[in-house]
Amino acid sequence: MTDPALLPPGLLVSAPASGTGKTTVMLGLLRALAEDGLSVQPFKSGPDYIDPAFHLAAAGRASFNLDTWAMDGGLLGAIAGQSAGADICLGEGSMGLYDGVATQGQTGFGSSAETARRMGWPVVLVVDAGGQAQSAAATAMGFAAYQPDLPFAGVILNRVASPRHERLIRLGMERAGLPVLGVLPRRGDLALPERHLGLIQAVEHPDLEAAIAGYAAFLREHVDLPAIRAAALGGARPEAGRLPAPPAQRIAIARDAAFSFTYPHLLEGWRAAGAEILPFSPLADEAPDPQADLVWLPGGYPELYAGQLAAAAKFRAGLCRHAETRPVHGECGGYMALGAALIDKEGRRHEMAGLLGLVTSYEKRKFHLGYRRARLVAEMPGHAPGAALRGHEFHYSTILEQPDAPLAEVADADGNAVPETGSRRGHVSGTFFHLIAAEEAA
Template structure:
């Protein structure tokens, strides 16, 4: 498989990279192309926006958490596409200090490995010819990294654009677009990043506006012409996506529970698992014949009162836990506990299946990759298994009275206090599982 692709990246967060990505996805889709989106790094929210923009499921690719076999397996989901667009995270070269499965988690790792030329989105605010120095640095820092050119964003005037282009022309860097400053073309945000796609008040109109704006100020033909990739060699054994932890999996899915990596759900379904969605916010109980209940992360702290009053949902969890496994990640973990304290300091009773009390009033950011060695089974994943994942939340543990689920370290190998919990058939972690970890040389 060799589908041409591009990495849409930037020198830093906040440059307008995501709106650029959505506009490109929609514009190319409007032109009749089948566009496959990917997201670099452990982002739970952007893939849903990608899907809304182009109609194809988007998947995360992560050089710290995923080995070559898994990255190739996820890349194969682009089958039948005409073009790949991958959205970078943070700055192009930003990652962690410690090396993971293939790299440090930087978008540059993926662009280099996949052969996707970088389209650098440059925020031109407050500079003119000096923007060329930034672009030149990103182009030349790693000679092995393919580089397509730049899209200038937040250009103040035609005179400003002319100066920017003059500087970039002097260092032979193509300008693929120059977008005037538009304060209305932004996506709403909250404490974990963008407001979720399902919550956007008028996402279809917004994405269409992005595409129209890109058409007026970027050279879509030139951008597409830059796309390249390294083909996966014939005969390469493509491993399957991660196997399901059970056959019939009831998964909470609504505005409070949505942070589940798409490649996991796709892998579970490809392996024949039945996915049984239900909505705690609608007071729905998990399917009574489910083998496993999975509560993904999300924003339960914003809906704590509704969840506390969802007696059918909570009773269904308690019945299931008597005989079969339940696992919660981050927000789902918090809901499995005894109480959740919201931002205003109000206590809300939760499921009471774990001896855990968490507080969003005592805010502290917990962010980073995690390597976990299970001390007990997690659903169908056996004790001793090693998992790679990522943690991002602002909640604090006030009380934790159960046995730890795992020995957890960060990307530098330092121990992490949030070990997860286990009680009977119920487990929970603050980290979101991305992939099993197989050390080099292991079977």
């Protein structure tokens, strides 16, 4: 019988750096274990809103983010509690295993290692063996020794060129005392398609089911699945707080290829509290439900669909009617769509909803990436002036005009002010950061 004081046994799939193939390994493991009859609970460490949709497709179970910089202990516990009934948990790390920010946040610095330690999950390190042999063991050994209290399950070697290459790397790993849980031959067809914000969205993949099935077959052939299962451990169940409360009772939320970036724990919290989620598609020229209390435009890729959005007359008219009497909020791409205009990469100007004066340009690209802490100076749906919010910003668009009043005082993870303050006009508000959690009032 499962001990109710423990989480289901789990592992964290991580790597020394980005680009090692850990996402394809994660998807293959999720599907292979599910094919073996296990209920597999996926998680993503860090502020990523693309990978959880891939996890859901692979495991058939909703994936949730765990973020030690943005989330307090109660929220982490509530999200960990979504694993109830699962046989095994698999978490996917972000960036390198120990990568985080310099200034501590709610419960940590945002590293994948912190997530693994807090959940009690041993680490499976995916090592890109290209261009090295025994030296790969020195890298892996350094990661295992860097924080000796962090349990290591072993390594999966990726992009191994030949049997001789494998033998040399295994010799190094034996000397380092690290179990080899799998050896993946080099295959160029295993990469997921990408664009400027990373992977394409799961809904856009031309044949996602076939791709995931292929990853699972590949992993099943080259990874020791029984050893993977045996290495999983269940940590103590964290004391759970509450998932985020809904900002309204009936929430019309844009959901299509242009607007899809919403953290799963937010939607789960809204639904669990009894809110009604009313999806609509701006790209299909659908207006938000006229009975909605709030319209929420998530982030996404409006810069790729600016012409379609500009031509979506029913969507824009319905949005404007709603904003006359009730709140509308946009995040990142949704914020851009609420503005006066969006300039695409070719320099063409597209008229947006015009509910805010914001004008953004994807032609004049500038990289914006990092955690954000915002202190609201005005009301935002679900949050009063003075509330402190934590989120994450990731986009390439440049603000050309922002004539409206600021929504918040915004700083990066180290407390340095950033100019993207969000803005507000009447019932309409928007931010460039994606909301993760509100800080509990002292």
